[in-house]
Each structure stands twice: as C-alpha cells, then as structure tokens.
Amino acid sequence: MIVTEVSAAPVRPNPHGVESKTIYDREQGQIVHLTIRPGQGLKKHITPVDVAFYVVEGECEVEIGEEKERVGPDTLVESPAGIPHTLRNPGASQLRVLVMKLPRPVEKSVLL
Template identity: 45%
Template structure:
C-alpha cells in the first residue's frame, strides 16, 4: 500500500513562490497540497484540465473567472478547464488547499 503524508512530501517548484507539496503524480491524475500564509496568493492562470480544490485547513479565497468567494475548511470547489483562476489567503491564519487535476495536464 502506498501512502504519502503532506508533511514529508517533496516540495514542487512553482511560479507562484508558495509552498506546494506533490502528494500524487501519475499519468492519470495529480494531487498537490498548497499552503498559503496570510496575504499569499497564486498568480492568475488557466489549466487545460478540470481542477478541484478542497480546503483542508483555514479559509481560502477562490477566484474563478469573474467569481470570487471565500471558503472554510471542508469545502470542495470545482474549477473548469481553460478559465482563469487563482487562490488567495485573505485571512490571518495559514490555509492548506488540496488541488487535484484529472486527467493530469
């Protein structure tokens, strides 16, 4: 049985300058844990595949197209492919977001 804990997962370089851990990387899907400190944000970007975000800890503000909404832990958010999106942490505590891309881009 394979398992990966986010605290020991390898860091993934990224253009956003935030802490990203690769939890799963297979030809069919990819799962990453993004940690955003208060005030941090990803740069707006698009993906060629559908993505979903699961707020694992804290509160994340999700920007998809023209929509922006803050979500607390335990919430899953769908992000359709080819629509500009990004995540930010506008709270005063750290946030962790699980990002799953399937199929893998």
C-alpha cells in the same frame, strides 16, 4: 498500498512562491498540497484540465472566471479547464488546500 505523508513530501518550486508538494502523480490525475501564508496567493492562471480545490485548513478566497467566493475548511470548489482562476489567503492563519488536476495535465498552465 502506497502511503504518502505530506510532511515528508518534497517542496516543489513553482511560479506562485507558495509551498507546493505533489502527493499523488499518475496519468489519471495529480494531487498537490499547497500551504499559503496569510496575504499570499496564486498568480491568476489557466490550466488545460479540470481542477478541484479542497480546503483543508484556513480561509480561502477563490476566483474562477468572473466569480469570486470566500470558503472555509471541508469545502470543494470545481474549476473547469481553460478558465482563469486564482486562490488567495485572506485570513490571519495558514491556508492548506489540496489541488486535484483531472487528468494529470500534459501541457503547462498559462500564467496571466
């Protein structure tokens, strides 16, 4: 059994300037825990693999392609590979999101 506590995982530098912690990293997939402060968000980018966003805490504005939706906790949003997407925290408290990349990307994401 492998147990990973988010609080103990190291913060990973990233071009978005948000707190990013990789909590699962295998060939089959990767799970990253993001903490996004109010008013903060990810730069629009394209990933080479399918991505699923699970909102753990807070309000999240998700934009995938031409679609935009505001979602709350216990919501899963799917983003297909190759489509520009971004997340933003429009709320007054922190946003925590699990980002699941399936499978783990071999190529890097492309910032737009």
